Amino acid sequence: MPALPPPTLVIRNIGELLTMNGERTIPSATGSVGIISEAALVARGERIIWLGPMAQLDEIAFESSETPPQIIDAGGKVVTPGLIDAHTHLVFAGDRAGEFQQRHAGASYEEIQARGGGIASTMRATRAASYGELVALARERLRSMRAHGTTTVEAKTGYGLDRESEERLLTVAVHFAAETDLPQVVPTFLGAHVVPPEFRADRAAYVRAVRDEWLPAFAGRAAFCDVFCERSAFSLDETRSILSTARRLGYHLKLHAEQLSRSGGAALAAELGATSADHLDCAGDADLDHLAAAGVVGVLLPGCSLTLNTPYPDARRLIAHGVRVALATDFNPGTCYCENLQMMVALGIAHMGLTLPEALLAVTRHAAAALALADRGTLAPGLRCDLALWDIPRHDAIGYHFGVNLVTGVVIGGRPHPPAPPVSSWEPCAPSSR
Ligand SMILES: [Zn+2]
Known part of the structure; x- marks a missing residue:
């Protein structure tokens, strides 16, 4: 040799x-x-x-x-x-600790929204934050993730929800490519997270803005385009329209699919050749067969179930259908304020039917596949x-x-x-x- x-x-x-x-x-x-x-x-x-x-x-x-x-x-x-966190909402300002405590003291989400809480409160705080403030906040979170063994982090936009703010979040995510002592950041554009208040009367105009103006402008800077495909967010047709355009522009695709209701997002992920479909709590058997046939990675997010006290996604079912399973934190201020992937491994084993080898694959090799990265995870x-x-x-x-x-x-x-x-x-x- x-x-x-x-x-x-x-x-x-x-x-x-x-x-x-x-x-x-x-x-x-x-x-x-x-x-x-x-x-x-x-x-x-x-x-x-x-x-x-x-x-x-x-x-x-x-x-x-x-x-x-x-x-x-x-x-x-x-x-x-190094562990790979394939689904985070890394960049935002503010926190929703009060809302978390109110919810577990008996308040409903509607009551919390009526008091100005929920995603809208994160959007307001994020829009008001400067670029420097957002970089500093994201850096602290990346340091915490690194301390817990994470070396690659996917980071979504989606708390700006206007052109200028979304671009600022994306620029923050891209910024960390230059900081080589921090986990590598994979930026995802999630302008289609929810329809912001100023577009509630004309949601079609918001979809057009995301699809026809922002997507072309951000191409080449965000590796992925993601859409929250859900009754309360974006319909199947809106999701298809945005992601089809993103694919033409060279983005890899992700979907928040089948989280709160069966939306058809998983089948759409398979149809469009998405890299991953995330959440999948309400996915049906046929949905899982489509994902397996198309090689779409299923990203499961047990921290949300822990935070919201809702049933855990059944990883065994995905595996039985031949879907590769990744585990991620879904780090975000509303439903999982946790940087620690080790915790998701523990929840995956204790509550989702994963064996230890499967849970480890879910935060290494399969998480790399969920980010279309062939140079890591093994x-x-x-x-x-x-x-x-x-x-x-x-x-x-x-x-x-x-x-x-x-x-x-x-x-x-x-x-x-x-x-x-x-x-x-x-x-x-x-x-x-x-
Ligand atoms: Zn998410």
Whole structure:
């Protein structure tokens, strides 16, 4: 084997390395979790160049370099791919803590809306916030997500709901591409979240604005276009009209589908070749068959069920129909104010019928598929070096020990956070003809 290029990062002494790509597998109904015990992983720049049993590391020849690599001793603990949160409403201002407490003290959503609460209150606070304020708020949330092991975050607009405000939210999401110590942000345009108050008398005009003016203007900046397809938001025909235009403009597609009622959104997602259909609480058997046949990922959001005290989506049913399942936080100020994907894994296992391997796939490999990202979610040479470093010796503590943070650090694009202490004990092997 020819010598590998000089490494920039070496992680030694990994108790269990979960590659999520099927080596040394634990079978699960939706794929397999590759596990290498007593492992090591080597990266150069943002890419993995080698991983395998620790015992083989010393046999690998690396070209020498003036600069020694950073070295992390994983202490015999678990390392997984960095977690991927495939559905968040990251960028907004204000909070709705009072509304949450009122609701659980017996107030109805209608009463809360009558007092000026609900999505309209977030819209008002978001419109009033400056670009700098929104960046600062989103940065704090991304830091919290990173602290819990998340290295890629999808971020939707949808609390601006006018041209200028939606563009500001999108620009905030795009801004984080330049901040390489934070999770990578995948921007989604969700102008069709709800019809804003000023368009209630002429919703067709709002759909035209989103479809004919904003979508073309934002093309190339947002990776995805999403629509909230629901009785209280956008009809099936409105959704089709917006997403068909988005597809022509080169957006990948997502839908909020079948959350509160059966809207036909899942079948539409399959028809249009959407990357994911999200929520799916009320999806029928035929809907799931359509999703499976079209390869659409089902993104389930158990934090909403926890917050709203409503039934959890049945992940087993999706899997039985052959739909790949991802789990996401749906981080938002109304129905899930939680940055922690580990919590969604715990809920997925305890309340949605997922096995641990399935729940882990749902926040790694399948979550990457829900964002059309082929370079992450599993670990192999050539893929991004995005990792979560866990403070547990065996991965079966995940979901079992819940409500606390089991992650001690992450690696994003080959860069550790928190930064690894300098170590100078690395002695690269001389190139050889092995
Ligand atoms: Zn959502």
